[in-house]
Amino acid sequence: MSRELTMLQAIQEALDLKLADDERVVLLGEDIGVNGGVFRATDGLLAKYGEKRVIDTPLAESGIIGTAIGMALNGMVPVAEIQFLAFIFPGLEQLLSHAARMRHRTRGQFGVPMVIRTPYGAGIRGPELHSESVEAFFAHTPGLKVVVPSSPYDAKGLLISAIEDPDPVVFLEPTRIYRAFREEVPGGLYRVPLGQAKVVREGEDLSIFAWGSMLRTALRAAEQIEQERGWRCEVIDLRTLYPLDRETIITSVQKTGRALVVHEAHKTAGLGAEIISLINDEALLYLRAPVKRIAGFDVPVPMFSVEDDYLPTEARIRQGIEETILF
Amino acid sequence: MLTENDRAQLWMQMKAHSDRLFEEIQVLKPDGEVTGPVDDISPDVMREMYRWMVLVRAFDRKCVILQRQGRIGTYAPFEGQEAAQVGSALALAPEDWMFPTYRDHAAAMVHGQPLATVVLYWMGRMEGCVCPPGKHILPPCVPIATHLLHAAGAAWAAKWRGEPMVAIAYFGDGATSEGDFHEALNFAGVFQLPVIFLCQNNGYAISVPFSRQSASRTIAQRAVAYDIPGVRVDGNDVFAVYRAVRQARERAAAGLGPTLIEAVTFRYGAHTTADDPTRYRDQQRLSDEWRTQRDPVTRLRLYLERHDLWDARQEEAWQAEVASRVDAAVQEAMAAGPADPLAMFDHVYADEPWHLAEQRRELATARGGAHA
Incomplete structure (x- = not known):
């Protein structure tokens, strides 16, 4: 089955499919549950999967990323949402000092399979600090993978690959094209491999x-x-x-x-x-x-x-x- | 040595004490009656409180309309929180440092920020971040809780130099979950800094209710952990807020350190104009309840009228004045002319490095050399 979806819809569908496919997957973040995310990327998922899988957290980015690391260490696959990229900074210590280094410093004993999704970029008349594009911070951090989709089809396939990846992935979603256009997106699980242009x-x-x-x-x-x-x-x-x-x-x-x-x-x-x-x-x-x-x-x-x-x-x-x- | 049982009992007692200690203080009740004497607040101050609250409410409603008309960008309304912001700002001295968030422009305006500047901010104009010369009003803090540490630092500098000014940081209930909130309270306690932490607990951090934000029953009780005073007031009671902040200011100025104040309130509207509160709460019912049963403006007007401090004629005159002041502010902001893109290169540094000078020329040329 193939339909025309926006990037946001494709992302929501990827999350939905992975929640259904793998019981270890949990979503956590600010306003992602009842509200469905400020851009609605997690719309309907709380109702479908319940509070144990789709978690509205307290307002604390270090808390979100830090606890996601702990969950990932202990067998879960957290997909954390940071509301806007510029709000990730309180969580950078967790991301850079811990998520990125865990596999390396435990000599492969512990991995951190997690995804940090976050809307980013300018062009939507956002308030201050809602338009940053600091992908280079993450690409300067050995141990992280950094993924940016530019189309609905790729957004879905890349996000599924990111969730299935054994290492932490920063998944940056360009807000300007969240709803800018639609394209055909297959219905089921499919992957767009990471690391391929x-x-x-x-x-x-x-x-x-x-x-x-x-x-x-x-x-x-x-x-x-x-x-x-x-x-x-x-x-x-x-x-x-x-x-x-x-x-x-x-x-x-x-x-x-x-x-x-x-x-x-x-x-x-x-x-x-x-x-x-x-x-x-x-x-x-x-x-x-x-x-x-x-x-x-x-x-x-x-x-x-x-x-x-x-x-x-x-x-x-x-x-x-x-x-x-x-x- | 305490037994396990002793400890359990003490714990229960402490919770009971905490409930009493952090009970919501109310001075002006919703029906306009007061719970005790208010001789310490002069009639002039009371009228000033009222005038400001009416003015900022009209301003807020105007901004929501401007956003709907596409004349300003995303806007964060504060309607419902006027008492917390006006009451606190009026208790400050003119030279005090104010660190507001994006929802605290009522406090900023009372403290001296021109209305037109606030409109410019929401028009996405950099001029909207600048306060009048001599004032100490920082631009709205957009990240959460980060500015509490700036307030602590500004207070520290004032203390270091022996200046009498204090600093106040405004924030919401959600901010109390961030690490910076705790670091700020801790620093302020350790160094006994002249700073006031004013939390407007409006019950929701966007969609997340306070019950999901924290297992602690109040925000004021967090002060206990840092051994600083914590006070919980009815945030829609302008007298209670004013008194709490005035007292905190006196303590700070006297070298007695910081205070955490929790003002319990409610935002009537959305988190911002981009938000839809019907998705996460019974918006109509809650908003109606707070408007009809706990409104901060109505109760003050009832009090003032009952004590012959305000009448229908004054009300009419003030409403007309408010309408013209708000319109004038909007007109002034809209008349500012198109934003100058080249201004983005100004003030990145005190002295412009070569690459910025080059990029400034590049943009000027791309724009047809009009500004080159």
């Missing part, structure tokens, strides 16, 4: 790497530039930010000889730098131009009245493509 648009002239809500912005820029100038850009959705899919990135750059990274996170020390470094290591001699980053500016994500100027736009991406191809 996807070529969403083929091209020969330049490789664009993007994720989250920026993927669609990059795709539109690629379509416009083909109409205007005839250049065919390959667009790659990285899907997993850590560990990166080196092979797909390098294969594409070897083919096109040019690359551009687009992310809404701040430019400095963002994932773009890491991707460029990878290209430098593996495909330098294929390059015909320096690799550019089109990124959020290095300012605190501004309040919503000017967030559209903070975020990379199609115009900025097109300009980056032109400068790279005409280099």
Whole structure:
């Protein structure tokens, strides 16, 4: 059975299916039960699975992530929701100092199979500190996996894979495209493997790497530039930010000889730098131009009245493509 | 040596004492009668309390309408909590430091934040974070409970320099679950800091009722663990709140350390305009009950009228004044002109580093050089 779902519906369905499929799976977080989550990602799940499986917690992110670690140590598979990415900071010590390191420091004796889901990113006229994009913090932490879906189909398949993964996964959900579009999503359990990027648009002239809500912005820029100038850009959705899919990135750059990274996170020390470094290591001699980053500016994500100027736009991406191809 | 049995008995006694010690203090009853003399609150202050409460309620309702019209962004209404915010803010000295959350703009306005600035904040404008020169009103704290430590630190600095000012932090019941709440109370206790922790316990952290937030029966009793005073008041009783905060302020200023105040109240509306309270509580019934049986504004008006401190003519004049002040504030905010995107590069640092200067030029050029 296949229907058209939004990303939010696809995520809800993945949670529903895993709750049904594996009794070790529990959801916990603020307002996820009776309220169904502030974005409704857990809508209806409390009624269906009860309070032991879908848990409204006290308002404490360190508490949520810390107890999830304990549950995971002792045989459960917690899927924690942090209401917005910028609210995760009280829980960072638990995540970085404990979840990420447990397998390593117990020499494989204890693992922490858990998922931290959290809405992230700008573009929805959110209040202050509701629009951050700090994926690089997590990708800088050995022991964590970092996943960002950009479509309903991938969101469901990636979340199922994340829940089934033996290690802690930070699962970042781009709020801007939660309800922005629908696509066909199969009804049952299926997996999109972690660690694999996807070529969403083929091209020969330049490789664009993007994720989250920026993927669609990059795709539109690629379509416009083909109409205007005839250049065919390959667009790659990285899907997993850590560990990166080196092979797909390098294969594409070897083919096109040019690359551009687009992310809404701040430019400095963002994932773009890491991707460029990878290209430098593996495909330098294929390059015909320096690799550019089109990124959020290095300012605190501004309040919503000017967030559209903070975020990379199609115009900025097109300009980056032109400068790279005409280099 | 106590036996196991002795301990069990003492524990039961302690719970009983705790119930009495943290009983909700009420001065002004919902019917407008008082539970005892209120000579310590002057008629002028009482009228000021009333004027502010009417003003901030009108402001709050206006903002909800503005959000519905798409003229401001997501908004956090406070209607129902006016007594807790107005009463506490009026008990402060002008130079005191205020650390509010996103639902405490009534307190901020009483303490000197212009109404138009508050509107700008909810329009997603950075100008909305700035308080008038000389005032000590911090921008609304968006993360939960983090600013309690800032209040403790500001109080610490005042104490260190021997300045008479105190600091007050506003927060909700949900905040008491965060680690920072406990760290703040602990620091304030250890260093005997001149800080007031004012919790508006409105019963719900978005959808989560207090019973799910904590197994402790009151928030005030948390003070016991840190050996600091804890007080529980009817948060819809402006006299009780005012007195509790005034007393806490006097203690703080006299070097006697922090106080935790729990003001029991209720938000009539949604957590924010993006929230639907009918999903998690019997919204109509609860809201009606609190409005008709415990409203903070109504009870003060009843008291004032009964004591010839307020009449219909004054009411009419004040309502007209309130409407024009709120409209003027909204007009002033809306007239601010389009937000300047380049302002996002201002004040990231005191001195702009090279990469920000470069990115500022990049955005200016992309926008057609209008600001270059």
